[in-house]
Structure formats: structure tokens, C-alpha cells
Amino acid sequence: MTFHAEAYVPDACPCPHLPATASDHVDACTIRLTPRHGRGVREARVRYALYGADGAPVVVVQGGISANRNAATRDADTGWWEPIVGDDRAIDTRGFRVLSIEWLDRTSFEALSYDELRAIGSEDQADAIAALLPELGVRHVHAFVGASYGAMVGLAFAARHPTRLRKLVVIAGAHRAHPLAIAVRNLQREIVRFAARHGDVRTGLDLARRLAMTTYRSERDFAERCGGAPEFRDGRYRFAEEGWLEAAGARFVERFDAERFLALSESIDLHAVAPESVRVPSTLIGIASDRLVPLADLCELQRRFGAPAALHVIDSRYGHDAFLKETAQIGPLIAEALATGSVQ
Amino acid sequence: MTFHAEAYVPDACPCPHLPATASDHVDACTIRLTPRHGRGVREARVRYALYGADGAPVVVVQGGISANRNAATRDADTGWWEPIVGDDRAIDTRGFRVLSIEWLDRTSFEALSYDELRAIGSEDQADAIAALLPELGVRHVHAFVGASYGAMVGLAFAARHPTRLRKLVVIAGAHRAHPLAIAVRNLQREIVRFAARHGDVRTGLDLARRLAMTTYRSERDFAERCGGAPEFRDGRYRFAEEGWLEAAGARFVERFDAERFLALSESIDLHAVAPESVRVPSTLIGIASDRLVPLADLCELQRRFGAPAALHVIDSRYGHDAFLKETAQIGPLIAEALATGSVQ
Numbered sequence: 001m002t003f004h005a006e007a008y009v010p011d012a013c014p015c016p017h018l019p020a021t022a023s024d025h026v027d028a029c030t031i032r033l034t035p036r037h038g039r040g041v042r043e044a045r046v047r048y049a050l051y052g053a054d055g056a057p058v059v060v061v062q063g064g065i066s067a068n069r070n071a072a073t074r075d076a077d078t079g080w081w082e083p084i085v086g087d088d089r090a091i092d093t094r095g096f097r098v099l100s101i102e103w104l105d106r107t108s109f110e111a112l113s114y115d116e117l118r119a120i121g122s123e124d125q126a127d128a129i130a131a132l133l134p135e136l137g138v139r140h141v142h143a144f145v146g147a148s149y150g151a152m153v154g155l156a157f158a159a160r161h162p163t164r165l166r167k168l169v170v171i172a173g174a175h176r177a178h179p180l181a182i183a184v185r186n187l188q189r190e191i192v193r194f195a196a197r198h199g200d201v202r203t204g205l206d207l208a209r210r211l212a213m214t215t216y217r218s219e220r221d222f223a224e225r226c227g228g229a230p231e232f233r234d235g236r237y238r239f240a241e242e243g244w245l246e247a248a249g250a251r252f253v254e255r256f257d258a259e260r261f262l263a264l265s266e267s268i269d270l271h272a273v274a275p276e277s278v279r280v281p282s283t284l285i286g287i288a289s290d291r292l293v294p295l296a297d298l299c300e301l302q303r304r305f306g307a308p309a310a311l312h313v314i315d316s317r318y319g320h321d322a323f324l325k326e327t328a329q330i331g332p333l334i335a336e337a338l339a340t341g342s343v344q
Numbered sequence: 345m346t347f348h349a350e351a352y353v354p355d356a357c358p359c360p361h362l363p364a365t366a367s368d369h370v371d372a373c374t375i376r377l378t379p380r381h382g383r384g385v386r387e388a389r390v391r392y393a394l395y396g397a398d399g400a401p402v403v404v405v406q407g408g409i410s411a412n413r414n415a416a417t418r419d420a421d422t423g424w425w426e427p428i429v430g431d432d433r434a435i436d437t438r439g440f441r442v443l444s445i446e447w448l449d450r451t452s453f454e455a456l457s458y459d460e461l462r463a464i465g466s467e468d469q470a471d472a473i474a475a476l477l478p479e480l481g482v483r484h485v486h487a488f489v490g491a492s493y494g495a496m497v498g499l500a501f502a503a504r505h506p507t508r509l510r511k512l513v514v515i516a517g518a519h520r521a522h523p524l525a526i527a528v529r530n531l532q533r534e535i536v537r538f539a540a541r542h543g544d545v546r547t548g549l550d551l552a553r554r555l556a557m558t559t560y561r562s563e564r565d566f567a568e569r570c571g572g573a574p575e576f577r578d579g580r581y582r583f584a585e586e587g588w589l590e591a592a593g594a595r596f597v598e599r600f601d602a603e604r605f606l607a608l609s610e611s612i613d614l615h616a617v618a619p620e621s622v623r624v625p626s627t628l629i630g631i632a633s634d635r636l637v638p639l640a641d642l643c644e645l646q647r648r649f650g651a652p653a654a655l656h657v658i659d660s661r662y663g664h665d666a667f668l669k670e671t672a673q674i675g676p677l678i679a680e681a682l683a684t685g686s687v688q
Contacts, residue, residue, distance in 0.1 A: 027489065037576075114579045153360040180566035183585040190551060207534060211555070214527050219638055222524035230614060231435050232381075235458045239613060241527040269583060270574060291635075294563050 019154055026069070031131035035109075036121030037080070037270070044109050046128050047102040049074075050051050050136060052093035057142030059096045059338065060129060060157075062150030063087055063323075065264035066242035066256060069100040078247040081147075083327035086141075090331035091338065103149070104128055105260040120263050122271040126157035130164060138249060140164060147171035147323040149264065152271040153169045158280040159273050166222070168282040171330065172290055172323045173272045174297035181292050182269045192258050201258045206249035208261065209333035213248045218289035218319035268311055278318075281311040285323075285330060293321040350420040368395035370413070375475035378451075380465030383616070388453050391446040391473050394480060395417075396437035401486030401579065402446045403440045403682065404473060404501075405429055406494030407667075425491075427671035433445045434675035435682065436491060443480070447493070448472055449604040466493070466609050466615040470501035474508060484508060488686050491515035491667040492637075493608065496615040499645075502624040512626040512683045516634055518641035518669045519648075525636050528559055531610055532684050536602050545602045550593035552605065558596060559593045562633035563612035563661030572673075619648035626653040627681040629674060636664040 028047045035042055049069040052059075061071045063080055070077045070084040072093060084096060085091045104120055106112070108128075131143065141164055146154030151173020160166045177185070188208035195204020217225075224254035225244065230237040282305065295313060302311040314329050316322035323330065359368070372391045372469075378384055378466040395412040399625050405415045407424055416429040416437060429435045429442060448464055450456070452472075477485065485508055491496030495517020502512045532552035539548020561569075569588065576582040628648065630642035630671045639657060660666035667674065 037581075049345060119581055164588050178567065178571035180558060180561075180563050182570070182583050183566060183589060184555075186583055187551065187555050187558070187589070188584055190554075194536070194544075194547060198544065200538075200542065203538060207531065210534075211528075211531050214524060214531070217524075219522060219524045219640075220607060222527060223522065224528070227522035232462050235633065237381075237463055237532055237610060237614060239526050241523055242530055245531070262468065266581060270581060290415055297564075 014246065023054070025049075026051075026075070026210075029132055029135050029282050031135065033124060033131055034128040036111070036118055036123040037118040038102055039116055042109055042112070042117070044104055044124075044128055046050050046101060046104070046108070046132050046133060048136075052097040053095055054097075056095055056097045058099050058140075060141050060144040060146075060154075061089055061100050062125075062144075062146045062153055063092060064148035064150065064211050065103060065261075065268065066252070067150070069102050070099050071098060081324070081327075084331055084334065085284065088181060090264060090327075090335040091150065092335075096142065096338070097291055099129075099132075099138070099141075101125070101132065103260075103264055105263045107260075112184070119270055120267045122152045122156045122273075124161060125153040125267075126160055129157060130161045133164065143167040143169060145169040145334055145337075146170070146173065148173055148320070149268055152177075152268065155273045156271070156277055158282070159277040162279050166282050167337055168278070168280045169285070169334055170282060171285040171296075171321055172287055172293050174293055174301045175271075175275045176297070177269050177271055178294055179294070181215065184211065187267050188212055196258065198261055202253050204263060205256065205258045206253050209252035209256075210245040210249040213245055213284055215292045216319060216321045218291065220289065220317045221319060221321075224317065256326070274322055275301050276306045279306040281307050283312060283333060284309055284311045285313050285333055286311060287316055287318075287322040287326075289316055289318070290320045290322070312343055356537075367398070368418070368472050369393075370395075370507040373479050375472055375479065377468060377471040377475055379461055380467040381463040382456070386453055386456070386461070388429075388448055388468075388472055389449070389592075390452070390476050392443060392476060392480075394441065394443045396441040397439055398441075400439055400441045402443055402482050402484075403435055403443050403500075404485050404488040405435060405444050406469075406488075406490045406497055408492035408494065409447060409612065410596070413446050415442060415444050417642055421663055425660050425668070425671075428675055428678065434671075434679040436679075440486065440682070441480070443476075443485075444612040445469070445473055445476065447604075447608055449607045451604075463614055464488070464611045466496045466500045466611055467619075469497040469611075470504055473497075473501060474505045477508065484510065487511040488680055489513040489515070489681075490517065492517055492664070493612055496521075496612065496617070498618070499617045499622055500615070502612060503621040504624070506623050509624050512624045513580075513629070514626060514642075514645070515676055516631055516637050516664055518637055518645045519619045520641070521615055522636070522638055522641055523611050524561065528555065529613055532556055533606055536606060540602065549600065549602045549605060550597050551594060552598075553596035554570075554589040554593040557589055559636045562635065562661060562666045564633065564661045564669060565663060569662065579662075620650045621646050623650040625651050627677060628653050628655045629677055630655060630659060631658050631660055631662075631664065631666040633660055633662070634664045634666070 026049045067080045070079045071081040072079040073082045142153040151170040192204040226240040228240045230239045286295045316326045318325040370393045376381040411424045414423045414426040415425040417426045488498040495514040570584040572584045574583045630639045660670045662669040
């Protein structure tokens, strides 16, 4: 397995102490943190994007493990959460300043052995964001809006840096990964490692992504999307379900790295935040059809939460992916949470 | 991939036309059928077990793709459905004669190319049982009790041989495989084929079985079974979920063949019986927590059924595997269905 081309480069960091009111910038900054599953203080390179209204309150926006720092569409880059983040959207870049980081992986750190840095914790992502804030001249974060893995990191951020954060919005994530989801993700990683041992890590990553896709969507979505008689081709039957998953796997392999996938997938499974330790007023959004993050886990999170937390439940055919698909339902809930004094 | 040691041996078939009243026997018989996904009439070798009360009505009992012909415990062999089949059990071998076959796979047929026999259909299993009956001197089957893949074959049997069958009991199976389950099973087969290409089919079968296990159990079962902090060992964290799945995968590889797995897994996905075409009074048993065979599919089966069909729903922590685990709930429903005149 190979590491990213763009790896840790500590001396390239300007860390310009840019005020949060400066114009848009997409940059990288070296910060210091004590990894949850490591030893001692370490430097890490954090790649981030900061944009939106000058001088406006800052909203941190983080998505799933495969999301990047471009939540809004800007210039030529289509944002992964375009319907939610942008001018006049739920997270309105005319009224807020948006900060997103690229998730840390092992390449974000100076070269460390697996004994020095056993894994990347959701706490490390939270601490990296917290360490980045003063470098950007940001004292307080108005809200942290996190979906999927981003929801886990948001919970870790709120638990560890409560004085920095006014509001938390948690979407399709909970205080822990569900054991069944851990089992399936662990198999995804086993497949990648097995393929790597046989010198074909790309096919392993492809199969792992296809498997992940079966957990991102609901039964209903598969039933409505698929159908038609299987077709006999090249010595076996091909099912309608295969084509869609094959395409998803192939796209993922083109844009993602196996080592990064292993680290972030494992980070989800290691995530553990005591709900009682989160003392920031929050809005929780769960998806009834989510097979990856069962609604029951959001209910438990809400019950045990250390601050007022309103749980909203979304009905969707899309399962976990509803956080990307049901923006018409999710947008107003986020906008309401961001509006001053409206945390319920 | 290698075929079974015990392959098709047509001239070894005595086909003794044993009366159904004869004593217990475990044997094999060559029958003729026209494969659903093949060309022309073919011979197939059917391995079966027939035991129970002399002269009693015959009940066909069939389980999942990994079940064998030993449903009851007899001699040294522990039956796969011991709590249900045996003396004084729900399928009482003091009052019934039980017939089960080993599922056909490609080794059951004379050597055929993939063009001559593209796949094994659930219809072929049903037709093999139907063809076996006269050889055993059985005119009518009192009941066909099928669970999982056995339920699919039972539906095919009832649709194709209605005059042979008085009652059908369908447990955790439906008129078609659900598209999401097809997607996950297809990935299991992709993993086996990928591993075979790299000369390590055993690991592929192991991983495929582990993946299957994540669909056989419910969220609740995983949540109750697993837990505890992950442990760092040999360069990565090990999760509590892994040990159980690893053991299940290892056991499966010892007793199952990759080629047989591919054929039977595909056979599930190819299964399609129009519910309207089933005109035998039936008892349907669904499991609310089943992630592989959604209860909604049994509801649709019941709605569209071509004869009276009572749907019973079982509540269980075990998901699909409830057909093996909730014998105290399922047993009385089967016994009631077998009792004369009690089909609802």
C-alpha cells in the first residue's frame, strides 16, 4: 500500500494567524496534538477550507470519511453538500463563515510507527480542529454541523472543547459505532488487507466500497432501484444489483487511497464518547431507515445527553445516505439550529 | 476450485423402489429432471435420508444452503434441526416419516459445461424431490416444511407439484430474494472468485461466510453479543466482533466447498416463484428482525398467495437465524400445521 502523494511537510506551513474575517482561503497548517491512540505530543498537518461572510460566526461542517473540505461548491469544485452549504442555503455563506478540514490520516503526521501512532481517533480530528481555530483567529465556533463520521467528531469536539462551541448538530452518527456496523466495516478492512497481501489492493478497495454501499442504503432503496431478470454473461448470471455497486466501487478506487480508507474506517469503529460528557446544547437528526447507525443509538444518545438535545427523525428511502439525499428535510432543521436562541 | 470427492456416479444407483414403510435409510438415487437453467433432460444423483414411523405420512424437511440431510439427530450425527425433528418433537418421528435431501450442486449432475447447465435453480431441487418420491414408493407428501433456502424450494415444489403436497410450511423465505440480500450475496461470491483468482479460495470462502453471518443475525444480537474495548495486537486494533465471525468462517471452510457455495448462493438469488401460482394451503412464518428476508416480503407473499395462507410473525433477537434458535416459538406453529385439518 502506498501513501498519498501529498504527505506531511512541516516546514511548508505558514500558519499565518489569519483573522476569521479574511477572505476565503484553502490552505494547510501544522498544529500540535496528543493522539488518543499514540504517545506524546505530535505535529500534524491540517488541510482546511475557510470561506463565507467576512466577520461572520464560524460554522464547522464535516461529513463522512470520504468527504473532503469542499462542502459548498466554490470555483470549479462541486461541494459534497452543495444543497446545504452556500449562499442562501441552510448553512448560509452570506451569514456564516464555514470551516472544514480534510480528515487526518497517517500521512498528516510526521513519520510514525504503528507503535507510536496505533490509530487515528475521532478525538484527534476534534483536537486538530480545536488547535486550528487560534491559528485562524477564531475564538468561538457558533456551531459544529457533523454528519456520519463528522457527527462522531462533532460529539468528540463538544465533549473535549465545550467552551469553544455554542451549538452542535449531529446527523446520522452517535456516541459509538454499532457492533453490527463494526463487524461489517471490519470485514471491509479484512478484504482490503487480504487483497493487499495478494498485490491487488485496488480490487480490495473496490470490493470494500461495494460492501459499504450495501450499508449506506435501505432495503427499500435497493428494492426500488433494482429489478429485472438476471442476464447470463461470461459463464455466470449477472444481477441488476451488480452494475450499480460496480460503478460505485470503481469511482471510489479512482479517488481514494487504501491506507487512508483503513485508517478512517478503523477510526469510526474506535469512536467512543460518553453521551453524559457532552454539555453543549444540540440538535440530533436520525434516519429511521439507517442500517448503519440505528435510530435506537440516537435515541440512547439523546436520553443520556449531558445538555438539552432535541432528536428529529427523518423518514427516507435512502437509509444512511439520507444525510446527502434528504437535504429538503435536513436543511430547515439545521437552519433552525443555527438561528440564535433556537436550540431546542 | 475443486469439486466434492463424492461426485456423480450413475451406475452406483440401486433405486430400490423401497416402500415408504421400510426402515430408516440414508442413500442416493439417480433421477431425471430438466434443469431450469439448462438444456434438456439430465440425470442427477440425489442423496437423501428417510426415517421415522413405518407407514406414516411423509414430511419433507429442508433447511438453509449449509444444512445437510440430517435434520434429526440419529446415530452419531447431530441433526441441524434437532429441537424440531425427532421423537415427540414438533415434527414427530413417531407419527411422521421424514424425508430430506442434500441440495443438488453441479457435482450432482453428469459432467456438464456452464453452457449446458448455467445454474442450479430452486425449481431443480423441488423437481429432484418430486422425482425421488416414486422411487421411494411415496405417493403424497403430507407436508413440506422448509426454512430459508428450504422455504424457497418448498414454494417451488408447491407451485410445480401441487397434487403431491397437502400442506406447505414456509419459514424465513419468500417468493424471491430481496434485492439488498442479492447485492450482499453477490459480493460474497465476488470475494470467493477474487480469492480463487489469487489461489487462496479458502480465505475467500472464510470471508464470504463471515459476511453472510452479518446478515444472519440482528442488530440486537450483535449489540448483546459484542462489546468490550478493542485490543491492540500485531499492529492493529482487534474488535470484539471479529473473534466470533472468525470462528464461524473457519468452521465453515472446514465443512463446505467453494464451488458448492457459489452454486447454492446463486440459486437463492435466481429464485422466483409467483405467489399466485402456489395453490397449496400454507403456513408462513416470518421473523420481524430478519435482515436477509424482510418481513415485508413475507407479507407480500401472503397477500398474493394462491391458496389460504396464515402468516405468523416471530419476535426474536436472532434475526434470520431465529429459524434455528427460536424452536420453542416455531415448533408449535409447525406442529399445528401438520395436525390434520389445522391449516388456517
